[in-house]
Amino acid sequence: MKSLTITSHLEVYDSLEELPGNLQQLMQQAIKVRDTAYAPYSQFKVGAALLLDNDEVILGSNQENASYPSGLCAERTAVYAAGAKYPEAEIKAIAISAKSMKHQVISPVPPCGACRQALIEYEVKQEKPIGIFFMGESGKVVKANSIKDLLPLVFDNSSL
Numbered sequence: 009m010k011s012l013t014i015t016s017h018l019e020v021y022d023s024l025e026e027l028p029g030n031l032q033q034l035m036q037q038a039i040k041v042r043d044t045a046y047a048p049y050s051q052f053k054v055g056a057a058l059l060l061d062n063d064e065v066i067l068g069s070n071q072e073n074a075s076y077p078s079g080l081c082a083e084r085t086a087v088y089a090a091g092a093k094y095p096e097a098e099i100k101a102i103a104i105s106a107k108s109m110k111h112q113v114i115s116p117v118p119p120c121g122a123c124r125q126a127l128i129e130y131e132v133k134q135e136k137p138i139g140i141f142f143m144g145e146s147g148k149v150v151k152a153n154s155i156k157d158l159l160p161l162v163f164d165n166s167s168l
């Protein structure tokens with residue numbers, strides 16, 4: 009028997025102002041686009057802003073559906089829009105902001121497993137890590153330098 013220990017590196021910032029200016033701006037865009045979420049069922053609104061290497065920013069928000077599984081998270085709305093609009097561009101960073109209409113979201117909200125899987129596909133494709141930043145409403149921000157820090161045992165094309 010072999011035992012493996014997997015480590016992930018995350019950084020926690022007490023406030024957005026501790027981040028470099030361009031990433032503060034990216035998060036501000038994620039916060040703003042969160043208001044465009046269509047979330048009548050969960051009352052949980054998420055905004056995502058992707059920074060590309062061509063300096064374009066692509067935005068997304070969660071879009072729900074009466075047939076619940078047909079809805080889509082903010083992160084995948086953004087990442088697929090980026091893939092469709094700029095198929096050759098690399099994703100440098102993603103900022104994610106979440107807010108509930110029912111209670112205060114204190115802790116930073118990490119992306120769901122399906123969104124981590126969607127994001128890692130692009131990290132593998134571009135052979136460069138994607139920085140990820142996520143927030144709730146408290147001001148605290150969590151940062152990881154790679155999606156792999158959130159999804160260490162990745163399933164990708166090397167398994168096929």
Ligand code: THU
Pocket residue numbers: 047050052053054069070071072079080081082083118119120123
């Ligand atoms: N949601 C996101 O947009 N991103 C995530 O990573 C987690 C969940 C959305 C999906 C659904 O519209 C609502 O939040 C509640 O799950």
